[in-house]
Amino acid sequence: MTLPAHGTTTGVITNFISGELTQMGIKVDEELKAFNNQTITSDDGNESKEADQAWGPFTSPPEYPATKPTVVLEVGLSETADKLKNDALFWLNPKKGAANMVITCKIDRGTPFIMLEKWERPNPKGRIQVTEVVVIAQKTLTRAEKANTSIEEQMELSKTALTIPLFTLFRRDPVQGQTDIVFDEGMLKNLARRAWEEQGFLTTGS
Template structure:
């Protein structure tokens, strides 16, 4: 049984540091986590597509030159994460193919698992489809929904650079606490300066402080994090569950009932398990793209 932890922010640290030293408390008081993420970003007013394009290209160049680690900019009158009431647009920029490679590789792994369990007709991939909820129109890096729910997402994946770990945590809160159908979020934080990737699974769970209210009966919480590093031509996995930090396995488990929106009906229907070796292959593929291997 995996133990559970309060909201966490994965901050900068060397690959030799224990994972627990990189996971600190993230205090979130606002109900609207996407708006908080937007407020933390650099603000850019724009009224035409040409102005927006110049802003995005300027930030993309800065990311590629390692002049910034912030993938997000905020503006108006367009859509990526778009807030209807305030007409605020939060744009997430993917500066290199490693971001897309991680998302697509994870998507492929999930697809293989769904097929192996013979439920690929029950759970459909929706890519980066736009979802409306909590006043926002939002897009994930990839997502899935039970076929019976008309694209009401159950699993969402968000990928970001290492310095975007705080925003990834905010995204997890936003998806789970503002979009009622979402039961699972997986964040993938990629270091740009060294071969290191952190996979984190988040779920909506009862508040650990016991402060259950009508407005906030539960909160998004980190269930487990897996940090993959490459040193001395060897890829290692460090797993940290919550509470006691003890774990006997380095697998990423996606609960069947929360993904499919029903309990298993027979013994062959089980949780989706992405093994340690599969995670290592995914990480090494990304590191090759980054030039580390």
């Protein structure tokens, strides 16, 4: 069963990516393929996996598999950090998921804490590694301080941006008016707010 904070987080990220692409003039329905509820199987047929969300171009260069996504999202609430790591290893293996990038989002079940990690293989023969990390946590405040502080001001971020290069998603360079997708500070705080509201962690400020 998918828990509310899990589904909400997946939806916030999905909607943000679609919105950013639309603002660039990209026709999402025509250019971006969503791998919803699709099971991806390894080349040897021994492993398979279904992502929380995954995307790729409708039209892919012939040397790349059009049946597999380029960017994958995995959200963990009941899942452990090790489970998310193993998911990333599957998706980035060229003989398994064959993706270019995996974003994992680990939501702590007991405290207002979220960690987003971007996993990539910097070169075809290199090892899979985390290339960006964003931690979102709630500041330690008294009840009175919380009552007089906005929700966004209660948050602290280790980094205020996480980037999905457009080339990584579409396997093509941006054209005029198109840029990389950047999860900026506002988006990251909105993500945390929506998840923590579902978990009942937040005290509404003034």
